[in-house]
Amino acid sequence: MLQVENLAAGYGKVKVLHEISLRVEEGMLVTLIGSNGAGKTTTLRALSGMIKPESGHVRISGEEITGMPSHEIARRGLAHSPEGRRVFPVLSVEDNLIMGAFTRLTGSRPKGDVKADLARMFELFPRLAERRQQQAGTLSGGEQQMLAMARALMLSPKVLLLDEPSMGLAPKLVEEVFATITRLKAARVTMLLVEQFAAAALEVADFGYVLENGRISASGSAASLKVDPAVRAAYLGTAHG
């Protein structure tokens, strides 16, 4: 579904990613773990067109999307729930979700049933239903995270990129976010999940990549990475057994 080959990217003269390659197959939940500054967010930004890759290839269903502006990439079915949530604070919760379906409502992606999907989002995130008419800027951090995920899902994407959905949330909310990700996985949503909570991410994922200083240092099934001594020492800590 999503193929990345030798992708290099950075900011100005600062190179962050050094030719990384990864794949996300249809219906799979793939996680990209690594420490702060390893290049996880940069990877997602390069995939969704928020920054222009320097070299390499990105393909969705075989179609080359490298170097396209982000709206063109969105129109090809890639949704990105970005770092910092970035909901539209002045728009209502509902209007944020409608903006998520912008490509479908304006004819650049198959329309499907937007109303039904809206109802499904409110079912998946009951708290958003309660706050439907509220301005998104007035939501709590956890609610904004739910909204950012729901908004990305409204694109009915081929691939969903999730950037640190647990960031800054209380432990109970982190659990809730991961429960939601598990439900999306059961619904066969194709996802690439970037996480600092490596243990939790490997728990839900099918496959994982470890990013270190802008290079993929390890990859494998989530089950095998969980027991990999090097990964355990660096990212899981011994306590997580």
Add this chain to the structure above:
Amino acid sequence: MSFDYLTLAQLVVSGISVGMIYGVIAFGYQLTFATSSTLNFGQGEALMLGSVFGYTVVTQIGLYFGLPILWSYILMLPFVLAFGMLQGAVVERLGVRRAIKTKSEAGWIMATIALGIIFKNLAENIWGRDTFPFPSPLSDNAIQVMGVRILPMELLIVFGAIALMAAIELFNRRSIYGKAVVATAADIGAAGLMGVNTAQVITFSYALSSMTAAFAGVLVAPVTLTGAGLGGALGLKAFAVAIIGGLTSGIGVVVGGVLLGITDRLTGYYISSGYQDVPGLVILLLVLSFKPSGLFGRRAIKKV
């Protein structure tokens, strides 16, 4: 000698109508500032072009179809609105887009001023340097309300200005494309992720901005005069209004515009018509010194 309240009321009424014009132009400044943090400093010339172009259309329609002036005026409006949109899109493409791309802080300022001067010269060559009357679609006979004389055209200015701003607000709130404009204004990167072509949204906001100016041009022309020199002072006054009202608050520009319109008129009458333009600029300086985000705005402007 007792104070003449009737004259005061008269000045306030005419101040309100000219103030609505300032407000509508300032509203146009807000539209582009919201999406791109840039302004069209040729906004006054956009108004002037709309006005002289509208004059030509209205007289041509009158000539060919022999319609009453009110009908020619109404038929002229869609042409002027379309012309304004086109003119604004041209300004954005030629003067602003490159500057935004290269993150040039001053580029768009110089470019929009330069384009304004070019448009003015162009208009001088086509329509001449002199002012000329614009046919009034409504009667020139004033209505008397408690002794205050109000021109029907002054009422049309107030209602037309409010209707235009309300229509744009409604578009932003209700339509999916309007929501895309609001989303772009809130977070341009996130709007791109939704599939919104944000560069196009910025062009569109320039088109809409010049459209409001062109509309203001044909609203104001029947009570003033029109001509290639119409833009300069109005554009500057409206800029003052945008700063006073805040570049982010929709209601602020209406209040600011009316405030400035009334002070203009009062100064012109009670002090000297030579000083008519001074108080507005003094208010501008005071607001910039003490409340740089404007009386109603939240965000400080740093680039202007």
